[in-house]
Amino acid sequence: MIPEGKTNHPEVPRGAYCYTIESVTYGPKTAVNSMMSAVFGEEDRGVATLVTTPCPYWGRDESRPEDRSGFCRYLDINDWTHETMLWDRIKECGINTDSDALGPGALRLPGTPRR
Numbered sequence: 649m650i651p652e653g654k655t656n657h658p659e660v661p662r663g664a665y666c667y668t669i670e671s672v673t674y675g676p677k678t679a680v681n682s683m684m685s686a687v688f689g690e691e692d693r694g695v696a697t698l699v700t701t702p703c704p705y706w707g708r709d710e711s712r713p714e715d716r717s718g719f720c721r722y723l724d725i726n727d728w729t730h731e732t733m734l735w736d737r738i739k740e741c742g743i744n745t746d747s748d749a750l751g752p753g754a755l756r757l758p759g760t761p762r763r
Contacts (some may be wrong), residue, residue: 705721
């Protein structure tokens with residue numbers, strides 16, 4: 649976690665991940681997508697492809713196995729020496745993760761209707 653008093657970082661993406669979703673495009677519909685859409689009572693728009701902007705502190709060491717390749721420059725930690733999920737771009741810092749402070753619907757995919 650981040651040091652006390654070092655919590656004002658607007659450059660760090662909001663939410664639980666080390667990226668901001670900029671846009672979503674939808675491709676072909678699949679049987680799995682159709683089934684999941686039915687389970688959640690949502691419209692089947694097809695396979696979603698996310699366009700993201702990574703956190704400026706996040707990175708990946710391509711020379712390492714995928715599930716041990718992520719790192720955070722801000723915290724100076726990585727997957728190969730710590731048990732983290734940075735490789736999957738899941739935050740370890742705790743910065744801007746409070747969804748209640750973001751307002752209703754802030755964590756929805758762009759173009760997804762409010763419930």
